[in-house]
Amino acid sequence: MDQQSTEYLSKRQRWLRRQQEQESAHHRNKSAKRFKKFGIWVATVLVVGGGIGWLIWSAATQPPLPAGDIVSKNGIHWHPQLTITMNGKDQEIPANIGLGGAEEPIHTHDTTGTLHLEFPGLVTKDDIRLGHFFKIWGKTFTSQCIFDSCNGPNGQVAMTVNGKSNTEFDQYIMRDKDQIEITYSK
Ligand SMILES: [Zn+2]
Structure with missing residues (x-):
């Protein structure tokens, strides 16, 4: 291998490595986004579920005055x-x-x-x-x-x-x- 091809390979390796790094960064980013989405989903369930639970609880503990x-x-x-x-x-x-x-x-x-x-x-x-x-x-x-x-x-x-x-x-x-x-x- 001559000097040029060595340089070429190492360039290509660097490029590949960069690609890999970008790829894994992309994955990290994606999983962070997914985690964030999951967090929002959990918060929504807690808020909505809590709201419904509160309504049921207050209806059960404070029944309307019977006629x-x-x-x-x-x-x-x-x-x-x-x-x-x-x-x-x-x-x-x-x-x-x-x-x-x-x-x-x-x-x-x-x-x-x-x-x-x-x-x-x-x-x-x-x-x-x-x-x-x-x-x-x-x-x-x-x-x-x-x-x-x-x-x-x-x-x-x-x-x-x-x-x-x-x-x-x-x-x-x-x-x-x-x-x-x-x-x-x-
Ligand atoms: Zn009187």
């Missing part, structure tokens, strides 16, 4: 009547319960036992359970106890609504003009 739980959409002004008898003695229900500071939607104006249920807008069954009034009053009323008197040797808690025995006690959903009687007696 059966709505008492009124335009407010109420009802007047159930409450009497409490402790061992045969009438327990006075004070005036202005729930009107001291912030005006409560369940309150009294006088000592007649008339409860005023004055709610604006949406009213649910939970809003007008009898126990809600006792909570506002700051007194105990459950199926077991009225004030400090509980079921036991000293007596039993009983309730009637419009003359009929009722075992819902604090869970009772009040109606307009109800006559509610709570007694504690032996």
Whole structure:
């Protein structure tokens, strides 16, 4: 081989090497691009999947209010009547319960036992359970106890609504003009 052909080969080798380098650089670039594409795809799946997951989760944990739980959409002004008898003695229900500071939607104006249920807008069954009034009053009323008197040797808690025995006690959903009687007696 003469000088020229050696030079030619080495030139050609250099050219080949350069080609190879470019080729592998091209491949590196391609796989980097592919990796980037994969990353975008993963991010998209996470964002979209997360969004769908969040929608499902919030739908599951915050179900819309069932129509059966709505008492009124335009407010109420009802007047159930409450009497409490402790061992045969009438327990006075004070005036202005729930009107001291912030005006409560369940309150009294006088000592007649008339409860005023004055709610604006949406009213649910939970809003007008009898126990809600006792909570506002700051007194105990459950199926077991009225004030400090509980079921036991000293007596039993009983309730009637419009003359009929009722075992819902604090869970009772009040109606307009109800006559509610709570007694504690032996
Ligand atoms: Zn009223």
